[in-house]
Amino acid sequence: MSNQDAGNTRTDQLTFQNPVTRYPSISPPEQDQPEPGLDLELEPETDRGEYSYRGTARLQGRKALITGADSGIGAAVAIGFAREGADVALNYLPEEQADAEKICRIIEDAGCKAVPLPGDLTDVAFCAELVSKAAEGLGGLDILVNNAGRQIAVESLEELTEEQWTRTYETNIRAMFLITKAALKHLPPGSTIINTTSVQAYMPSPMLIDYASTKAAINNFTKGLAQQLAPKGIRVNAVAPGPFWTPLQVSDGQPKEKLPKFGKDTPLGRAGQPTELAPAYVFLASPESSYVTGETLNVNGGMPTP
Ligand code: NAD
Ligand code: MG
Numbered sequence: 001m002s003n004q005d006a007g008n009t010r011t012d013q014l015t016f017q018n019p020v021t022r023y024p025s026i027s028p029p030e031q032d033q034p035e036p037g038l039d040l041e042l043e044p045e046t047d048r049g050e051y052s053y054r055g056t057a058r059l060q061g062r063k064a065l066i067t068g069a070d071s072g073i074g075a076a077v078a079i080g081f082a083r084e085g086a087d088v089a090l091n092y093l094p095e096e097q098a099d100a101e102k103i104c105r106i107i108e109d110a111g112c113k114a115v116p117l118p119g120d121l122t123d124v125a126f127c128a129e130l131v132s133k134a135a136e137g138l139g140g141l142d143i144l145v146n147n148a149g150r151q152i153a154v155e156s157l158e159e160l161t162e163e164q165w166t167r168t169y170e171t172n173i174r175a176m177f178l179i180t181k182a183a184l185k186h187l188p189p190g191s192t193i194i195n196t197t198s199v200q201a202y203m204p205s206p207m208l209i210d211y212a213s214t215k216a217a218i219n220n221f222t223k224g225l226a227q228q229l230a231p232k233g234i235r236v237n238a239v240a241p242g243p244f245w246t247p248l249q250v251s252d253g254q255p256k257e258k259l260p261k262f263g264k265d266t267p268l269g270r271a272g273q274p275t276e277l278a279p280a281y282v283f284l285a286s287p288e289s290s291y292v293t294g295e296t297l298n299v300n301g302g303m304p305t306p
Helices: 072-083 094-109 124-138 162-186 209-232 256-261 278-285
Strands: 063-067 087-092 114-118 143-146 192-196 235-241 296-299
Touching (some): 063 162, 072 143, 072 278, 087 094, 192 278, 209 235, 209 296, 235 278, 278 296
Parallel strands (some): 063 087, 143 192, 235 296
């Protein structure tokens, strides 16, 4: 199977099709990339919607900041948002510039503005700076997607260092708090905040103690904040992906020997492709979900959730 066959499709998301066979059940070869991984080097390649996501003007004129927008899920959301008419500010790590440039090009090809804002979210000062630069570059802000995340598998608690524990919490949940707090002064009524959590919030893998517990925290943060911001007309929701084929998995997110079976034990029998998540974020960002807040939308190939 070539890379092209494994990931990309030219069939758009609105075409009637069988979800089992929409994408092949991939068996990724064992591979390793230094953290953070790159989509450019991932095998097989993923479908982030470049050839398949068809917009229907659901986010016309909107202004979105997306973290982790260079690759994987964040990149698919950025492409979906732009095809729906939104301008997008993209945060990512400086090492991911090559992935980010590709996504910026796709956004611009959709006739929208792309504002690249590289920087490290474990830096407290950078989180606030990111929000003000995004609002300045976009001329306002009405969608915030807190999607950046770090996942490093460790066999045992004895081997899990305090340094890793702290870095995972700083990246996955402290940055979410800092960015959201800084964004509030920019967000008019009608704005939407969407946080990326995970099926790991309810079904923690024994090797992902730090990561999975941040994802449970994200669900809880989302539900609490949704109540606080509802009277202001700002909705807060989360999306909980199951197994999606992205660079996170090959930069120590999973033990290498598990990669060939990745996603095969879901009821749909295959890993998700990032673009299959874009419609969930588009729905939660757009006014059509006006009565939905404090919700976690599970997109996980059928794994039962509470
Ligand atoms: P990905 O590697 O493509 O994206 C993660 C992104 O996080 C990176 O691109 C990077 O830009 C960003 N990031 C990490 N550390 C950062 C830091 N210190 N500063 C700034 N940015 C940083 O992988 P993905 O799978 O698309 O991950 C996106 C989100 O989806 C994450 O929150 C992840 O936990 C979540 N998720 C993924 C899966 C999956 O199966 N892939 C499942 C559930 C949840
Ligand atoms: Mg990346």
